[in-house]
Amino acid sequence: MSPRHAIRFYLNGELVILDDVAPDLTILDYLRVNAMLRGTKEGCAEGDCGACTVLVGRLTGEDGGEEKLQYQAINSCIRFLATLDGCDLVTVDHLSTPDGALHPVQEAMVDKHGSQCGFCTPGFVMALYAMWLNGTHADRESVLLNLQNNLCRCTGYRPIVDAALSISDYGNVDDDPLVRSSAEALARLRDLKDGKRVVIESANGRLFLPADADDLAAILAEHPEATIAAGTTDVGLWVTKMMRSIAPVVFIGHLDDLRGITVTPDAVEFGATVTYEDARPAVESHFPALVALWDRIAGTQIRNMGTICGNIANGSPIGDTPPPLIALGAEIVLRKGNVRRAVRLEDFFIAYGRQDRQPGEFVESVRIPRPDPQRLFATYKVSKRRDEDITAVLGAFNLRIEDGVVREAAIAYGGMAGIPCRARRVEAALLGQPWTLATVERAMTAYEDDFQPLSDWRASADYRMTVARNLLMRFYLASLDKTDERLAAGGVL
Structure with a gap:
């Protein structure tokens, strides 16, 4: 099947077809500069303030045999225009009625x-x-x-x-007009689906929209140097804040065959394009200790865009999901062509800016073991601002205690090193010891053997070290009361 060389989407009910789209053109810039729709504002250009919020409607796959049209709020300042292919974009300019009556x-x-x-x-x-x-x-x-x-x-x-x-x-x-016209909008978006790869060349470089996961693998085999972008919540800032080129870029957020969530008796597997909000029902059902953390990952617009696998693949030392997933023993599936390999998540992170991912390889899914109800598991995030803030320190604790003795321990941190990683010496200080205050206090002295944190504008090295130690103490104190919601639902600081 020959590729298509234009993106197609609806903007406030009107079909838009564009064949000259720069890889780094954001939705916000298109609206304000090209479409002359200036109700949508730019406040921060990094997905924090929400002034650029728009609604994007997309087909959500089959549910009971029928596709559904779902509208979600997203940040247009860091979402790229090409990702709108096959979608329905609604802006504030379209909200009031033609006669001027307010919504x-x-x-x-x-x-x-x-x-x-x-x-x-x-x-x-x-x-x-x-x-x-x-x-x-x-x-x-x-x-x-x-x-x-x-x-x-x-x-x-x-x-x-x-x-x-x-x-x-x-x-x-x-x-509401969107509700009344949902059947027509659904039909319009179905008509846009042609199963084709999209390739657009512009003065700023080339962009790809794969037809499916197999096509993604084929594109990366031909262009192993390409940037892979799913929710663009991180890559967007490469453009708006760092002025980096992302071309050639492969946008994958639309790939439904990578949006699967598979639940087995032992684990839950999330595909590469599963967003935080897509994952929420499974998290609430199978990982209740992560719910409080989930609510503190950025904000709604970002959770509608960002993906779990993207949070892993970008290798950030302060990503919110890697520490708890490492503590739970998660592994990722990496794919290159038709070859797949499984890697323990803790082994994926090598050094700052380096991950165990070969050129042309992509993270296809993450498998997370379901927590043993007999274990103690909790995650605590510390940040300057409670909501919508980047982690200063994030600690995750997963312990098996039998007859009052620590038999297994997996403790992982973000914000304490150049990569998210385990506190191996702290774990060793706990293993085989009684789960008591004295044991915890001795283990707290081992943190300096595991970590030498850096100082930055989020936190000083001394503060990070103090917080990391105290989170272990907090976990211990919470464990004394089995009814403590912090242990069942994760901590909030």
Whole structure:
């Protein structure tokens, strides 16, 4: 099948076909510069503030024999335009009716005084719109969770939360234009599916959209130097903050055959394009100790975009998922062509900026053993800001204790070295010892043998070392009370 040389998507109900798309052109820049739709704002250009929030609708695969159209809020400042192929893009400019009447979300924001300077307002409106469409605005806790990725420096958030809780007073979601036209939109997106590889050459380089996972393997065999981008939550900053070229780039976030979640009696396997939000039901069911951490991975828009495997593949020493997955004994499946190999996650990270991934190879999935209910397992994240912040120190603890003695221990940290890694000497100090305060205090003296953390603007080396030690003590104290929710649901600092 010959490749297609243009992307096709819908923008506020109108079909857009583009055959000259730069690999590094963001959705936000396209909207403001090319499409002249300037309601969507740029605040941070790194996915933090939410002023650039838009809705992207995509086909979600089969559910009971039928495809569904799902709209999610995403950050357009770090999402690349080419990733919209086959999608429905909705911006704040399209929200009010042709006669100028406000949408229920906008009415609620006006009446509750949810806007002051107004710069962040379009992003909040679109985040609230996504909540309303998806039914996640029912209570204050849900609203706060869904607004993590939107920052406001004026209102103090209370009137915005009030607006979120009152949207349904201004209209019925079933009367929303997107809901009423969902069948037509679904049919339009189905018509765009042709199963073809997309290849576009531009002055800034070449981009690829593979037809499927096999095609991805074929492209990487031909172009092993290519950048692989799934959710673009990290690669996006290479462009907006580091001014790096990402060409040639292979965008893979649309590949449904890599979006699978397989549950077996022993493990759960997540495919390469499974986002944090895709994974949430499985995490809640099979890894309850990770739920609190999941809610602190960036914010909703980022969790709608970012993938677990991407968080692993980029090799960041402060990624949120590698430490707990290492402690659980996870392994990844790497694929090159038709050859696959399994690698223990802790062995994948070699040194800062280096991973055990060959040219032309990609992370196809991650397999995570299901926690033994007889073990003690918890994860604690420490950051400057509770919500939507990068880790300063993250500790994960997985211990098997029999007859009061530590028989097995896997303790992993992020933010303590150039890679996420285990605290081997701390583990050794615990093994074979009684699970007591004295044992824990002795083990705390072994941290300096495992780690020599760096100082940066997030935390000093001394602070990191102190926190790392204290997290072990916290884990011990929580273990004394089996009803302690921190042990069952992960810690929050």
